[in-house]
Amino acid sequence: MSFRLLLIDDDEIFIMMSKFMIKESDFHPSPLSFEDGLAAADFLKNNYQPNDRYVIFLDINMPKMDGWEFLESIKEFANPSNTFVFMVSSSTDDEDVAKACKNQFVLKFMSKPILTDTLIQLKEMPELKQLFKDGK
Amino acid sequence: MGKDPYPYRILVIEDNPGDYLLIQDYLDEHILSPKIKNVGTFRDALMLLSDPEATFDIILLDLSLPDKSSEELINEIVKISKKVPIIALTGYSELAFAVKSLSLGLSDYLVKEELSPIILYKSIVYNIERNRYIKKIRSSEKKYMDLFQMSPLPMWVYDSETLKFLDVNESAVRHYGYSVEEFTSMSIKDIRPKEDMPDLEKALEISRGKKTGFYYQGVFRHVLKNGEIIYVDIQSNVIKFNERDAKIVLANDITDRIIHTKTIEVQNEKLKEVAWLQSHIVRAPLSRIMGLLNVLSSGKLNEIEKKQYLGYAIDSANELDSIVRDVVSKSQQIHLDPKKNEL
Numbered sequence: 090m091s092f093r094l095l096l097i098d099d100d101e102i103f104i105m106m107s108k109f110m111i112k113e114s115d116f117h118p119s120p121l122s123f124e125d126g127l128a129a130a131d132f133l134k135n136n137y138q139p140n141d142r143y144v145i146f147l148d149i150n151m152p153k154m155d156g157w158e159f160l161e162s163i164k165e166f167a168n169p170s171n172t173f174v175f176m177v178s179s180s181t182d183d184e185d186v187a188k189a190c191k192n193q194f195v196l197k198f199m200s201k202p203i204l205t206d207t208l209i210q211l212k213e214m215p216e217l218k219q220l221f222k223d224g225k
Numbered sequence: 226m227g228k229d230p231y232p233y234r235i236l237v238i239e240d241n242p243g244d245y246l247l248i249q250d251y252l253d254e255h256i257l258s259p260k261i262k263n264v265g266t267f268r269d270a271l272m273l274l275s276d277p278e279a280t281f282d283i284i285l286l287d288l289s290l291p292d293k294s295s296e297e298l299i300n301e302i303v304k305i306s307k308k309v310p311i312i313a314l315t316g317y318s319e320l321a322f323a324v325k326s327l328s329l330g331l332s333d334y335l336v337k338e339e340l341s342p343i344i345l346y347k348s349i350v351y352n353i354e355r356n357r358y359i360k361k362i363r364s365s366e367k368k369y370m371d372l373f374q375m376s377p378l379p380m381w382v383y384d385s386e387t388l389k390f391l392d393v394n395e396s397a398v399r400h401y402g403y404s405v406e407e408f409t410s411m412s413i414k415d416i417r418p419k420e421d422m423p424d425l426e427k428a429l430e431i432s433r434g435k436k437t438g439f440y441y442q443g444v445f446r447h448v449l450k451n452g453e454i455i456y457v458d459i460q461s462n463v464i465k466f467n468e469r470d471a472k473i474v475l476a477n478d479i480t481d482r483i484i485h486t487k488t489i490e491v492q493n494e495k496l497k498e499v500a501w502l503q504s505h506i507v508r509a510p511l512s513r514i515m516g517l518l519n520v521l522s523s524g525k526l527n528e529i530e531k532k533q534y535l536g537y538a539i540d541s542a543n544e545l546d547s548i549v550r551d552v553v554s555k556s557q558q559i560h561l562d563p564k565k566n567e568l
Contacts, residue, residue: 100509100513102513102516102517102537102541103513103516106513106516106517106519106520107516109520109523109525110516110519110520113523113525150505179505179508179509179511179512179513180504180505180508181504181508182504182505200508200512201508201509201512201513201515201516202512202513202515202516202519203516204516204519205519205523
């Protein structure tokens with residue numbers, strides 16, 4: 090059983106920063122990054138293992154396939170019990186927040202930027218705690 | 226039966242002394258103290274009735290006087306009678322004419338040969354009473370006419386079938402710019418923009434064949450005589466007008482209100498746009514700057530990395546600057562003056 094981290098965002102600087110924060114917070118040693126939802130969905134579809142754990146930081150507004158469409162497309166094969174999505178957006182739109190909360194995969198709606206301290210707090214969430222005990 | 230105690234003021238226009246005496250006797254029979262005046266010629270009648278002090282409850286008129294008779298006499302007496310009811314006294318020979326005289330404004334006629342105290346008394350009482358009701362109806366008619374004419378809102382009546390204006394009030398004349406004569410030669414189609422005809426047809430369809438009292442309300446566009454288009458809140462009721470199926474309409478000009486509402490709607494749209502920009506676009510470079518500063522302050526970067534991250538932060542700051550300028554210029558487009566917002 091392994092734990093994989095996916096960063097899905099079309100903003101390269103954001104990916105770069107996020108990788109830095111993830112390293113700083115010991116959240117994951119080797120995050121994978123994707124520039125749009127379609128590339129990420131394809132990767133996940135081809136590599137999904139029911140016994141693995143997936144944590145996904147997902148942007149909403151992206152070309153080709155946006156965050157919402159990505160969530161729709163992984164419904165076919167992914168299971169919410171091992172696939173945890175953090176919806177990440179620079180928007181603070183109430184409608185987006187409400188929509189995110191209703192989705193079965195989404196653990197939390199987060200507004201950008203994701204900082205080291207935030208990531209350290211996330212590791213304590215009941216759904217994720219297990220990952221970090223096993224992973225180390 | 227006791228005598229009627231009311232002191233009836235009675236003018237008897239009769240030149241025949243015998244006939245007059247008989248009438249006097251008959252009057253005394255049922256009336257306790259009648260105040261009777263007698264004149265024998267039209268000239269004297271004219272003089273007496275011209276006196277503003279002289280008031281009567283009823284006039285008894287012989288249809289053939291020495292100086293005037295028949296239709297001419299009736300017309301003249303009706304003119305000067307100050308709406309006091311008139312009963313004609315006539316012989317059998319004039320009976321056909323007496324019947325016709327009712328249409329000239331007389332209240333009643335009595336045939337002299339068949340006159341009796343009770344018939345005379347009954348006719349006097351009946352015609353005084355009837356006259357009082359007629360007066361009441363006329364004054365109530367006038368009151369309703371005034372309500373129509375003096376209404377501060379434009380009102381009109383139009384024929385349900387021909388759609389012609391049958392009557393319009395003063396406010397409609399003032400508001401629309403057409404005279405009463407112009408209005409009554411027009412139909413309600415003439416005050417609509419051509420492109421609104423289907424709406425009018427639809428509205429007419431709703432009230433077609435409906436009974437008196439059917440109420441309808443709706444907002445329409447009307448054209449004034451000067452070509453200006455106004456918005457009106459129309460309320461109408463089905464009525465009978467001079468035996469015609471008609472509708473009475475009240476038109477409230479709500480143009481200013483509608484322009485005001487549209488102005489606010491346009492402003493709202495623009496404000497929504499600003500709010501969307503604020504939420505989606507402004508925060509993107511801002512959140513990047515926040516993240517970059519956080520990385521920079523960690524102290525974990527070498528000199529080359531620091532320069533790279535600072536460069537990103539400057540780019541994002543510039544992006545933010547141009548977005549804020551855009552938001553400011555959008556906000557400045559929101560005018561309170563309705564004419565400056567595109568409607």
